[in-house]
Amino acid sequence: MNAPSPSPFPSLSAAVFARLARTRPDPAGLTLLGSALHTRRLLLLKALLVRVQRQRGSVDPAALGRFERSWALLERAETLRPAVVRDVLDYPSTGVWLAAALAEPAGPGFDRLLARLDALALTAALRCGGALDLTVETPDGLLSLPGVGRLRVAAERVRFGADDGTVRVHPDGSRRPVPAGLTLVDRVRGVLAGHGPGWSAVRRLPRGGARLDDLDPYRVPAGAGGASVGTAADHADTDHPAWSARWRSARELLLRTDPGRAAEVARAVSVVVPLVRRGPRHLGATLSAAPGAVLTSLPAEAQGMAETLVHELHHSKLATLHELVPLYGPGREALHRVGWRPDPRPVAGVLHGAYAHLALADLWRRAVTADGVPRSWRSGAGQQFDDIHDQVGEALAILLESDELTAEGREFADQMRQHHASLGATPLAAG
Template identity: 45%
Template structure:
């Protein structure tokens, strides 16, 4: 049995959308293996590309540092490598055109290696390339500089940035690698950390350079990255996050724990004027791309919705759930445009979780009669959408054996929700279901467990 052959009962349990014991560890393990496969795919392409000597030396140095970090603290290295922005960079690099474009994209391995080594507690010295006047360390923050090159030196508890021709900046390593409580009036510094979100290891991340490099709205399913520049903006995001988690804790403690454990980043985005939307990039699970919700209920819905997309993005990287057909498209209740079957699987999975969520909102002890009635209507609306979509999926003839097991799990959960004794059936019809805009490559069935054994021609 290959390491990613998932038994039918496990697929059915995952299809029910409810958190189950051991699922988080499995998801993280699958994502890590996928990241290693993609890194080695990138390495293979680099070996065949006949890189310029300087780029080849840098690649060897960056790869060696990744190996050192993994040996020094495997858990910390794995966590840093699993950050969503690392997946966005990998997708960007794998899709880069040959020649100068690929060489430039490959330089992004340096900041990633520096981030992983910082998290793992390694000492190192790297010369890194800044882009658009900043050096971004994915998941940590960015160093603003007018220099094109920055030397980063980590020794013991201290990390120092030495911009070419500029003054050095030294910080405690712990101030870089862990979200810190926001200071009321931080001293001016070129280092801009990511803003932590309370009650979880998640951060508010508006610094991913590879989202900004997308080709307009087409690259992010109609969304555009948004910067958070004013302190009161970050406070508004943090307050909404905290109130949404409190709401989830009251209505569904297991779901609250799932969101707090799995979400690594909330990424502010813009859509059409006054429009609200959210999305998940398949290349970057555990990042919730969203416009600013108006209420804690809406924020909770967005988080639960996009976590399901992330879970399915990770699962879809290790098992094939369906066969696609250019001719076969389906109409579903949450979209006006016809969708391919993979998008129907994604949307059904997310909306099933929302049917469950709104049913639980209706049973909250603190809910008013009007809130209960509104929540029941939302649950019923989502339930009707899921009912129709399940009919399409099971009658499509496009599901694999694994996909059939998974969808049977969804059907079982829906039947429990819609039964007279368990009625909990549920909109936030997000604008970007199945935002499959990644350039992932490689075969996870051949995933290696470590970064070692890389070589360069």
């Protein structure tokens, strides 16, 4: 069984590096970050395979057999439609699962995590089309197909049979299919449609390919990591029309304020994960293991959603870039005060916060003079710009004086400083 062969990390030109640092939308930069993400995902998948092969004596034989069978299925699917398999592997929750599996010590917990490859391989195979006869474990009566949906069955094993794009789902040992099914409705893009009372779909957000994922068990990490970003909202409690309306209005606001920024969000944000609100404060988060996903509670207004998308997208961009070109070194414990948080932050937190808030300052600067945006947005953006512009300036001074950044990190911070200075070069017009 061979691992997928990752290509080397893509080269990063000085011009693209500078444009990424200045937070302005850059299609070439997004393309490069997407390639880096996929390469990283393949490397992690290969690392998991190597670990399983080296520790096969400690892996439950049944779990090992299922893992190897699913790996082979994934390889076969890749020969049919590489782009579809890439979409499955690059899905944000795949990164969360890989991070959890690679960190889990040998034992029953690791064996259970290996079973997730069944869902990935099955999803890829179903989306690629062709004949299929596969039985998978469903110990809790649920099977999650990443990016597609969730199937509920009253069985611990389910057999999938597929031919000519029609999928039949049978509980183990039963000749009668469950009252739910899947159909391949678009062979080119590998789009599956589900039906029946046992099926729940991951819904698409309007005007683009982004998904509202309130189903995937790996959309928020388990344990302490999940608690740090918030509690995932349950599918039954998610107001899907409200989320779609807020997404649509935020996209429209971004389009009127900054068309380039709107296009960047449409291209780079692939998943929105609803979080349960904690008190009156709005929550927004990203996961370094899951670039492209924005975790957020439902903002009250369009501007709140627009700001969250821009802010969290830049955390994702920086996390992916740091994997490609390290911007700071590991293991330093110095803490620094920043204006936007009450608690002191390590240099990584200062850089991430300054970068995301610099993008917001750029957005608010443009909102002040944009045509066709609500007057409340213009006036509020002007005040927010004034506050955050000063705070980002203070954070950049910390970064530029720090010895914790790499040479590339110092260049990155200097490019940020230049863009920060340009935003304050002219007075803001009253909204």
